[in-house]
Amino acid sequence: MLSDVDALVLARIQFGFTVAFHIVFPAFSIGLASFLAVLEGLWLATGRQVFLDLFKYWIKIFAIAFAMGVVSGLVMSYQFGTNWSVFSDKTGPVLGPLMAYEVLSAFFLEAGFLGVMLFGMSRVGPKLHFFATLMVAIGTFFSAFWILSVNSWMQTPQGYGINEAGQFIPEDWWAIVFNPSFPYRLVHMVLAAYLTTSLVVGAVGAWHLLRDRYNLGARTMFSMAMWMAAIVAPLQILAGDAHGLNTLEHQPAKVMAMEGHYESHPDGAPLILFGLPNQAEGRVDYQISIPKLSSLILKHGWNEPLKGLDTVDRKNWPPVPVVFWSFRVMIGLGMLMLLLGVSSLYARYRKALYEWTLLHRFAIAMGPAGFVAVVAGWITTEVGRQPFTVYGLLRTAESASPLSAPAVGSSLVAFVLIYFAVFGMGILYILRLMAKSPHLGEHGIEPGVPIRTAGITPAPSVDPGRSLHPAE
Numbered sequence: 325m326l327s328d329v330d331a332l333v334l335a336r337i338q339f340g341f342t343v344a345f346h347i348v349f350p351a352f353s354i355g356l357a358s359f360l361a362v363l364e365g366l367w368l369a370t371g372r373q374v375f376l377d378l379f380k381y382w383i384k385i386f387a388i389a390f391a392m393g394v395v396s397g398l399v400m401s402y403q404f405g406t407n408w409s410v411f412s413d414k415t416g417p418v419l420g421p422l423m424a425y426e427v428l429s430a431f432f433l434e435a436g437f438l439g440v441m442l443f444g445m446s447r448v449g450p451k452l453h454f455f456a457t458l459m460v461a462i463g464t465f466f467s468a469f470w471i472l473s474v475n476s477w478m479q480t481p482q483g484y485g486i487n488e489a490g491q492f493i494p495e496d497w498w499a500i501v502f503n504p505s506f507p508y509r510l511v512h513m514v515l516a517a518y519l520t521t522s523l524v525v526g527a528v529g530a531w532h533l534l535r536d537r538y539n540l541g542a543r544t545m546f547s548m549a550m551w552m553a554a555i556v557a558p559l560q561i562l563a564g565d566a567h568g569l570n571t572l573e574h575q576p577a578k579v580m581a582m583e584g585h586y587e588s589h590p591d592g593a594p595l596i597l598f599g600l601p602n603q604a605e606g607r608v609d610y611q612i613s614i615p616k617l618s619s620l621i622l623k624h625g626w627n628e629p630l631k632g633l634d635t636v637d638r639k640n641w642p643p644v645p646v647v648f649w650s651f652r653v654m655i656g657l658g659m660l661m662l663l664l665g666v667s668s669l670y671a672r673y674r675k676a677l678y679e680w681t682l683l684h685r686f687a688i689a690m691g692p693a694g695f696v697a698v699v700a701g702w703i704t705t706e707v708g709r710q711p712f713t714v715y716g717l718l719r720t721a722e723s724a725s726p727l728s729a730p731a732v733g734s735s736l737v738a739f740v741l742i743y744f745a746v747f748g749m750g751i752l753y754i755l756r757l758m759a760k761s762p763h764l765g766e767h768g769i770e771p772g773v774p775i776r777t778a779g780i781t782p783a784p785s786v787d788p789g790r791s792l793h794p795a796e
Contacts, residue, residue, distance in 0.1 A: 331729040332721060335407040338736040342399050345743050347702055348695045349393030354468055355521025356386045357461040364454050374544050381762045385754055387442055392750045407732060411713050411723035417493045418484055418500060419474050426470035434463035472513055476506035478714050480574045504574050508567040515560045519661060520694025522552035527691025528758045530684035537678050541762030547677060554665035561658060572622055575715060577636050578708035581647040583618055584608040585632040592616035593630035601645040642710045650703040657697040664690050
């Protein structure tokens with residue numbers, strides 16, 4: 325028979341599975357809502373049909389992604405009440421109101437204007453419709469604001485007291501909401517959402533450019549996506565560095581796990597690029613490292629000392645192998661995103677943004693990279709917090725409900741089957757929508773816009789009776 329420890333492990337796996345599945349949808353919808361607002365604003369400002377057509381193209385995808393995000397998020401409340409009832413009881417006075425604020429501000433704002441955004445373009449004026457689109461975009465940001473405030477308080481709790489029942493009670497709401505890690509995590513997550521969306525939009529644009537490089541819709545979305553990647557990728561690296569320094573201050577054991585520093589380094593710590601963390605022996609086997617570079621990055625000095633996990637009680641060690649590798653997946657993908665942005669700038673400089681097929685294939689390959697990086701970042705953050713749910717105060721083993729392993733295991737199996745069936749079909753439908761061409765006019769040329777104005781150079785001579793499609 326499974327033990328109580330197995331029940332705890334199953335509860336953690338279930339929560340991790342559902343959150344990992346859920347987080348990709350808000351990350352996409354936050355960025356896509358802002359992209360839709362930009363498209364509609366450009367259409368109103370310029371009157372160009374290309375922006376309106378792209379708005380209509382992406383709004384269908386947004387509606388499905390938003391719906392799947394809402395549905396997958398509802399499951400989290402279910403698990404708080406079943407698998408993690410002790411956690412809910414202990415933290416409810418603090419986290420309950422914060423989650424209620426998310427519903428009252430963000431979700432109501434999104435729900436109130438979503439119908440107008442999706443179905444009201446022919447029923448209300450263009451300015452009112454644009455206002456509705458803006459409200460939905462702002463609502464997605466507010467949603468990220470409150471949810472990250474909740475999670476950040478669990479990482480760096482402050483502004484609380486503890487009553488006789490052992491519950492966390494609020495004493496300073498300002499300190500609770502704007503806890504030490506919250507600003508860094510908010511910026512990091514919002515930039516991740518924008519970067520994730522730009523990679524998806526860029527991949528779709530590149531896919532259609534490979535089939536028809538004269539497609540104006542594909543050209544426009546690819547250009548906008550590459551601008552976003554080129555701007556946001558370096559900003560995200562800077563934001564991640566600031567977030568890492570904040571984590572070093574408030575959650576040093578997490579950074580030790582990320583860096584693979586089982587041992588302290590009084591004269592400068594190496595940056596371990598790769599290796600096999602050995603949790604039992606407290607070392608990284610077969611490591612490839614650069615001497616003292618970790619001290620330079622984290623303390624801005626070659627010889628600055630860095631403490632290791634040998635200064636932490638072993639029962640408080642996070643699972644280093646998981647955190648070590650998830651962190652490297654996130655960083656590696658971030659470097660590839662930066663490379664994509666820089667490559668697009670070079671292509672613009674060479675006036676080959678729409679002709680460089682190698683760049684287009686690179687962009688397609690990077691399409692899912694944002695989602696993978698978001699999940700890897702979440703794993704780094706949440707597993708690195710272990711063995712606590714409220715860092716340093718409430719242990720994960722003390723947060724779970726007194727359930728049997730078979731009860732948790734059966735619900736886990738049900739979640740896995742249902743999630744892959746329902747959301748698998750939803751994702752498949754989104755991919756089918758993306759496969760449709762965002763063409764403009766009969767041959768992808770914007771009606772009323774001269775060919776050269778549209779950025780397309782015609783052939784030296786064209787038979788009046790023939791089309792401008794390059795295949796002809």
